[in-house]
Structures are given as C-alpha cells and as structure tokens.
Amino acid sequence: MTQTPVASEPPILRVRDAIRRRQRFLLTSHARPDGDSIGSQLAMAFALDALGKDVRLVNADRAPDHYQGFPGMDRIEIVARVDTSAVDAVIVMECGDLERTGVAGLDHPFIINIDHHVGNSLYGAINWHDETAAACAEMVFDAIRALDVPLSFEIATHIYLAILTDTGAFHHSNITPRTFDICRQTVEAGVNPAAMARRVFDSNSSGKLKLMGTLLGSMVLVDDGRLAVLHMDDGMLEACGCTHNDTEGLINLPLTAREIQAVVFFKVTPENAVRVSMRSKYDVDVRKVANAFGGGGHKNAAGFTVEGRLEDVRPDILQRLVVAIAEGLHTRPLP
Numbered sequence: 001m002t003q004t005p006v007a008s009e010p011p012i013l014r015v016r017d018a019i020r021r022r023q024r025f026l027l028t029s030h031a032r033p034d035g036d037s038i039g040s041q042l043a044m045a046f047a048l049d050a051l052g053k054d055v056r057l058v059n060a061d062r063a064p065d066h067y068q069g070f071p072g073m074d075r076i077e078i079v080a081r082v083d084t085s086a087v088d089a090v091i092v093m094e095c096g097d098l099e100r101t102g103v104a105g106l107d108h109p110f111i112i113n114i115d116h117h118v119g120n121s122l123y124g125a126i127n128w129h130d131e132t133a134a135a136c137a138e139m140v141f142d143a144i145r146a147l148d149v150p151l152s153f154e155i156a157t158h159i160y161l162a163i164l165t166d167t168g169a170f171h172h173s174n175i176t177p178r179t180f181d182i183c184r185q186t187v188e189a190g191v192n193p194a195a196m197a198r199r200v201f202d203s204n205s206s207g208k209l210k211l212m213g214t215l216l217g218s219m220v221l222v223d224d225g226r227l228a229v230l231h232m233d234d235g236m237l238e239a240c241g242c243t244h245n246d247t248e249g250l251i252n253l254p255l256t257a258r259e260i261q262a263v264v265f266f267k268v269t270p271e272n273a274v275r276v277s278m279r280s281k282y283d284v285d286v287r288k289v290a291n292a293f294g295g296g297g298h299k300n301a302a303g304f305t306v307e308g309r310l311e312d313v314r315p316d317i318l319q320r321l322v323v324a325i326a327e328g329l330h331t332r333p334l335p
C-alpha cells in the first residue's frame, strides 16, 4: 500500500519514504565538485547500495586529484547531458538551483533536492533545505540514519570528508554541536581524522607549492590590510606546471594572517569571464557580495562568475567587500 506524503510532514521523512518506495536513482551534485558535493553524493550512493537500490552517479566535472582515491570515485560518470527516463528519482545534493549541477537533461518529474545553501530555489518534488547544516553531508547523514542504514566505513569516510572540507577544516562559523556529534560517529565507524586531513590538505604537488609562492608574491592588500586580493590566469598555472585542479584551497592561505579578514581570488578565464571566489572570517558575509553578482554560497565562502574584463569588474567587487568587512567587524566575536 502506498501512502500519500503529507505536505506538513518533515522533509527528511518525505525523503526517507520517497527513497524507500523507489528503486532506480540518479545522484548528482554541483559542477566543479568539492569535498561536500563528492562526500554527500557518495555517502548517499553507498547507503542506497545497502538498501539494494540501483544507483547511477553523474557530475559535470571531474573532482580534483586529492579526492580520486576515495571509495566509489570511479563510479561517478562525467557527463554534459543525461537521460533520466530510466530512473524513478533524481537526487540532487548541494545545489541551490538545478543549473549549479552543470548537467543538462536533469528535469525529471521526481527530483529530491537536498541542500544547505541560503536561497535554494526549491526546484524539487521534495525540497529538503536546511541552512543550519555546516555541510550538506550533515543532512545526508541524517537521511541515512532515518533509512536505518548502518554507518559503514565508506559512508562514514564520505560524511567526514564532506564536513572536513565544507567547514574549511573546522574554521567556518556554521559549526555546531551536531557537526561534532556526526564526526564522532564517523570516527567510531573507523575514520582516522589525522589520515583524512593529511590526505586532503597535505597532498600538494611541488608545482602547487610553486603556485602558492607566485600567488602570494603578487597578492595585493587593500582596506588597511584587511582584504587580500589574489589573481590567477592560465599563464601562471602553466609556468608552475599546474592545472585548475591544483587551485583548491589556495584562497585560504591569506586568511592565516591575523589582520586579513577576507580574501578575493580572481581567476581570469579564456572566455572573457572572471571566476570570483571569496573567503572570510567570523561575521564578514561574503555571500551577500556573491548574491549581488548572481552567485551564492555561505557567509564565509562564496563565489560567482562575471562576464567581462578583470579591470572593469574588480573595483565594484572590492568596494562591496570593503563594506562587508566593515559590517562584519562590528559583530566579530572575541577570540
């Protein structure tokens, strides 16, 4: 007997019931994957395996090298377009809107949308949206528990990987007791935090170290040293023997300086567009800046892409960041 879901039922229960009633799933997440998109996706995949479901995983882009050795990575197909007619549901994790996937053809009648970004456009048949989650994987963890799937080593690894990376290695301001409670359970399931941190953060190539030097050497400080501006183009990458996959995490380097409250990282693309990533400390809200340019993210980590030349778009972006820093510093917690 099938039950009609009650609209007022908590979304996690609607997600649980929808998964129980269906057999064939397509799982996806956002373009240019990060630890939370990969971790959420694969934790969910292993949980669906445990329930005997059919699972297909697709992403628009390959994940950076330091994620490649994790369990199940070889199952993710890299596609520009997908045909969803053979599945009963599409589970989209970690995407504020469907375009964030970068995959065409996902407009299936039964999309389960699981996300923690502010401003999710509620594009699913079921929308489970929790802005208080430090990582989307906190929600995936709860879903897996609700489905009564045991926390296997593979699932625990991906949940921890997602939380470790999406909290900026436990630096961001959205960490709660729940975050540590979930991490505790993953460690009990066999995750080794020291090994995870080494694997994710200490796996740089020597070319990447060179790139760090080049980037920091050309760093510009504005707003009395509170805002660091980094700039990168393909020429710098080539000169250091690097690819775009080597750029993850570089943006965080300036935040290790006490005075620096925010960082903006400009990547000039050959298509006459500028990819902008931002990071901040405490209550400096870079998401607001990203929103002003059609992007998104979180208070301490956000991004967007703008058309045009760097010199044309840069002044407005810097001005908005200076305002965000001034506003954020008013409410800065004591160290």
Ligand code: 5GP
Residues within 6 Å of the ligand: 034, 096, 100, 276, 277, 278, 294, 295, 296, 297, 298, 301, 302, 303, 304, 305
């Ligand atoms: P990153 O700077 O690492 O690319 O992204 C930082 C955060 O901002 C991530 O959580 C990501 O979800 C969000 N973000 C980055 N770029 C975009 C974008 O173009 N659109 C939206 N909506 N979010 C973005």
Ligand code: MN
Residues within 6 Å of the ligand: 036, 037, 094, 116, 134, 135, 136, 166
């Ligand atoms: Mn996330």
